[in-house]
Amino acid sequence: MDTGSIEAGRALIDLVRRRGGVLMASQRSIGGTLGWSKSRTGEVLHALAAAGRVRLTTTSRGTVVQYCVFLWLSRGRLISLPASGM
Secondary structure, three states: OOHHHHHHHHHHHHHHHHOOOEEEEOHHHHHHHHOOOHHHHHHHHHHHHHOOOEEEEEEOOEEEEEEEEEEEOHHHOEEEEEHHHO
């Protein structure tokens, strides 16, 4: 990820965390809040999902974004869990 993408990822994660770890909105709405296009919002969301930082679910009402935390398990296994479920 380049520096701009890292900063964008942080901004989106901060937004989700301020909403209690779960955000449900359209990608257009999320992007509007952050000053981004719908396309840029989708790019950042999918990059964060691929990195395991968020979980995405699409519904007829929009996209559900869940902030994830990482836990180390025995034998060195790493798992990602939604922060709101803890």
